[in-house]
Amino acid sequence: MITIQHINKSFDGKQVLKDISTMFTPGKTNLIIGRSGSGKTVLLKSIVGLHEIDEGAIFYDDRDFTKMNHKLRKKLRQEMGMVFQGGALFDSFSVEENVRFPLDMFTNKTAKEKQERVDFCLDRVNIKNAHHLFPAEISGGMQKRVAIARAIVMNPSYLFCDEPNSGLDPETSLVIDELIHELTVDFKMTTIINTHDMNSVMEIGDNILFISEGEKSWEGTKHDILHADNKKLQEFVFANKTYRQRRDEKIEKNN
Numbered sequence: 001m002i003t004i005q006h007i008n009k010s011f012d013g014k015q016v017l018k019d020i021s022t023m024f025t026p027g028k029t030n031l032i033i034g035r036s037g038s039g040k041t042v043l044l045k046s047i048v049g050l051h052e053i054d055e056g057a058i059f060y061d062d063r064d065f066t067k068m069n070h071k072l073r074k075k076l077r078q079e080m081g082m083v084f085q086g087g088a089l090f091d092s093f094s095v096e097e098n099v100r101f102p103l104d105m106f107t108n109k110t111a112k113e114k115q116e117r118v119d120f121c122l123d124r125v126n127i128k129n130a131h132h133l134f135p136a137e138i139s140g141g142m143q144k145r146v147a148i149a150r151a152i153v154m155n156p157s158y159l160f161c162d163e164p165n166s167g168l169d170p171e172t173s174l175v176i177d178e179l180i181h182e183l184t185v186d187f188k189m190t191t192i193i194n195t196h197d198m199n200s201v202m203e204i205g206d207n208i209l210f211i212s213e214g215e216k217s218w219e220g221t222k223h224d225i226l227h228a229d230n231k232k233l234q235e236f237v238f239a240n241k242t243y244r245q246r247r248d249e250k251i252e253k254n255n
Contacts, residue, residue, distance in 0.1 A: 001023065001024065001025055001026055001059075001060075001061055001190055002023070002024040002047065002058070002059065002060055002061075002158065002190050002192070003022075003023045003024075003058075003059040004020060004021060004022055004023075004024075004047065004056065004057070004058050004059075005021050005056055005057045005058075005059070006019050006020070006021055006055060006056040006057070007019070007020045007021070007043070007046060007053050007055070007056035007057075007058070008020075008053065008054045008055040008056055009042060009046055009051060009053050009054055010054055015214060016039050016042050016214050017039050017042055017043055017046065017053070017214050018213075018214045018215045019056075019215070020043065020056075020211070020214075020215065020216045021056075021216070022209055022216060022219060024190050024191075024192050024207070025190065025206075025207060026157075026188050026189060026190040027184060027185055027188045027189070027190075028184065028190075028191070028206035028207050029180065029181050029184050029191050029193060029204045029205065029206045029207070030190070030191060030192045030193065030206065030207045030208075030209070031192075031193045031194075031195055031200065031201060031204075031205050031206075031207070031208045031209065032044060032192065032193070032194045032195070032209050032211060033195060033196060033201060033208060033209070033210050033211070033236070034196070034210060034211035034212060034217075034236070035196070035212070035236060036196070038211045038212055038213065038214070039211050039213070039214040040194050040211045041162070041194055043194075043211065044160060044162060044192065044194045046058070047160070047192065048077075048080065048082070048160055049065065049073055049077075053066065060076060060079075060157075060158065063076065078106050078154060079154075079156055079157045079158060080156050080157075080158045080159075080160065081150075081151030081152050081153075081154065081156035081158070081159045081160070081189075082151055082159075082160045082161075082162075083144070083147050083148055083151045083159070083160070083161040083162065083164050083180075084147065084162055085162045085163040085164075085166045086166070086167075088147065089135040089143055089146060089147060089150075090135075091134065091135055091136065092134075093134070093135075094131065094132050094133060094134055095122070095127065095130050095131050095132070095133055095134070095135075095138070095146050096115075096118050096122065096131040096132065098135070098146055098147075098150055099118045099121055099122060099146065099149045099150045099153050100114055100115075100118045100153070101150065102150065102153055102154050103117060103118070103153060103154070106154065107154075117153055118131075118149075118153065119131075121149040121150075121152055121153045122146075122149050124149065124152070124183070125145040125146070125148050125149045125179060126145065126179075127142065127145055127146060127149065130142065140167055140168055140172070141168055141172035141175065141176065144164060144165075144168065144172075144176050145176070145179065148164075148176075148179060148180065148183070152183060152187070155187070156189060157189060157190065158189060158190045158191075158192075159180075159183070159184065159189045159190070159191040159192070160191075160192050160193075160194075161180060161191070161192070161193040161194065161195075162194050163194060163195055163196070163197075164176055164177075164180065164193065164195070165177070165195065165197050165199075165200060170199065173197065173199060173200070174199065174203065177199070177200050177203050177204050178203070178204070180193065180204070181203075181204040198237060201222060201225065201237075202222050202225075203222075204222075205221060205222035205225070206221060206222070207219070207220075207221060208220055208221060208222065208225060210230070210232075210233050210236070212232045212233075212236075217230060217232055217233060218230045218232075218233045225237060
C-alpha cells in the first residue's frame, strides 16, 4: 500500500501539485489520469522520489519515504519496478540481458538462479524464443512486454507504469493492459499507472484518481466514472465520441 498525504510541489514559483491526498491499494490497478499538464506525471515522479516534494508525506506501507536518507531510499527502490513510457530498454543488450540487468546490479544470485528468474519472467509475459534478440529486432509490443518482465524480475511490491501504452496500437494496448492487471493481481503488487488512455481506464481501472490543474478533482472506479457528477471529469472522459456513445448506451440500458 502507498499513501500520500497533503502533497504540494512547485517549480520556479508555480505550484504544480496542490494538497493531494489518496491511497493506492495492493492487488489493484491504481490509475492516475488527467489532461496533459494536469500534474499527473509530476505526481508519479514525486511518489518514486524523482522529484522532492515541498510539503506532505509519502508512505510505503508504514514507512515514511519523505524522511528516509539516501541509503534507506536506495534499499526501498529494490522493492519497486518501473515501466517507462518508451520502454527504456538498453539497445546494446539482448532481451534476456535487459531483464537480467537488475539482478546483476542488486543481487548476489548465482548465474543459474538469475537465468531461472529471467526465464520465468519472460515466460510470464509470453516472450518465447526471443532471449537473444535485441530490442531493434522485436516489435514495439514485445519491447513493452520485455520492459514489464524487467520491472518484475526483482519480485517488487510496488509497480509504476508511466504511459505504458504510448505508441502502441489499440489491440496491443489491450494486451499490455491485461498483462499488467494480471501481474498486479497474481503478485499482489501495489500498481500505479499514469495514463491518458481511456481504454485503459475502462478496462482495468480498479481505482482511478483524476487530477485537474494540480488538484485531486475526483476518485472512484471504472464503474463509477461514466456517471460521476464532475464536469471536468466528464469533459475529459467524453471528449472521445466512443465514450459519449458508451455513456448513452448505458443510460438507455438502465432506463
